[in-house]
Amino acid sequence: MSAELNSVEAGSIEQISEQGSEQLVELINISMPAGSQLHINGLEMLALLFIALATLMALYRLVFGPSNPDRIVSADALTVIATAIICIMAALFQSILYLDVALIYGVLSFAGVLALARAIEHGRTEQSDKGEHS
Amino acid sequence: MRLIADLFLLTGAMFIFLGALGLIRMPDVYNRIQAGTKAVTLGAMGILTGIGFMYPQWWYKLVVIMGFILLTNPVSSSAIARAFYIAGVKRWHSSNDATQKNKNTSEAQEKTALQKETS
Numbered sequence: 441m442s443a444e445l446n447s448v449e450a451g452s453i454e455q456i457s458e459q460g461s462e463q464l465v466e467l468i469n470i471s472m473p474a475g476s477q478l479h480i481n482g483l484e485m486l487a488l489l490f491i492a493l494a495t496l497m498a499l500y501r502l503v504f505g506p507s508n509p510d511r512i513v514s515a516d517a518l519t520v521i522a523t524a525i526i527c528i529m530a531a532l533f534q535s536i537l538y539l540d541v542a543l544i545y546g547v548l549s550f551a552g553v554l555a556l557a558r559a560i561e562h563g564r565t566e567q568s569d570k571g572e573h574s
Numbered sequence: 575m576r577l578i579a580d581l582f583l584l585t586g587a588m589f590i591f592l593g594a595l596g597l598i599r600m601p602d603v604y605n606r607i608q609a610g611t612k613a614v615t616l617g618a619m620g621i622l623t624g625i626g627f628m629y630p631q632w633w634y635k636l637v638v639i640m641g642f643i644l645l646t647n648p649v650s651s652s653a654i655a656r657a658f659y660i661a662g663v664k665r666w667h668s669s670n671d672a673t674q675k676n677k678n679t680s681e682a683q684e685k686t687a688l689q690k691e692t693s
Binding site: 484486489491501507510512514520521524527528546553554556557561 | 580583594653663
C-alpha cells in the first residue's frame with residue numbers, strides 16, 4: 441500500500457511539474473511578440489535557471505553589499521550578464537534585432553563603468569590630499 | 575546541432591553561475607573583481623557560442639559582440655581595480671597572517687617565560 445501511495449504521489453508530482461512547465465511556456469508565449477512560437481528544451485530550461493540564480497546572487501551583492509566598492513563590482517558583473525541575457529532573448533524571440541540592442545548595451549555599460557572608475561579615482565585622491573595637507 | 579548549442583549554453587550558464595557564486599563567497603573586493611570578471615566573461619563567451627550554433631546565420635553580429643566583450647571587460651575591471659587601489663581600499667589579510675602573528679607572540683611569550691625561569 442505504501443509503495444502504491446508513493447508511486448501515486450510521485451506520479452502526481454511529475455504531472456504537477458509537467459503542468460507547471462507547460463504553464464510557464466504558455467506564459468512566456470503570451471509575453472512574446474505575435475507570430476513566433478517558443479520551442480524550449482530541458483537543457484535550455486536548466487541554463488535559464490542557472491542564469492536566473494546568478495542574476496539573483498549578483499543582485500544580492502548589489503543591494504546588501506557591505507561597502508560601496510562591492511556594489512560597483514557587482515554592477516560591472518551584472519552588465520555582462522545582462523548582455524548575455526539580451527542575446528538569449530534574441531534566440532528566444534528569433535529576432536536578430538536584439539543582438540544590436542546587446543551590442544549597444546555593452547558599449548554604453550563599458551563607457552559607464554570607465555566613467556565610474558575615473559570618478560572614484562579623482563574624488564578619493566582629492567580627499568586624501570586634503571587629509572595629508574591638514 | 576541543437577544538442578551542441580544546448581551544451582554550450584549550459585556550460586556558459588554554469589560559468590556565469592560560478593562567477594556570481596564567487597561574487598558572493600569571496601572575502602575581498604579584489605577577489606570579487608577576479609571572480610566577477612573572468613568567470614562571467616567565459617560564461618558569456620559560452621552562451622554566445624551556443625547561440626551561434628543555434629542560429630548559424632547570425633554569426634557576424636555574434637562575433638562582433640564576443641570580440642567587444644573580450645576586449646572591454648578586462649579593461650573595465652582593471653580600471654575599477656586601479657581606481658580602488660588609488661582610492662585606498664584596504665586589502666583582505668588572510669587568516670595565515672593572523673596565525674603567524676599568534677605563533678610569533680606565543681613564541682615570544684615562551685622565550686620570556688624561559689628567560690624568567692633561567693633567571
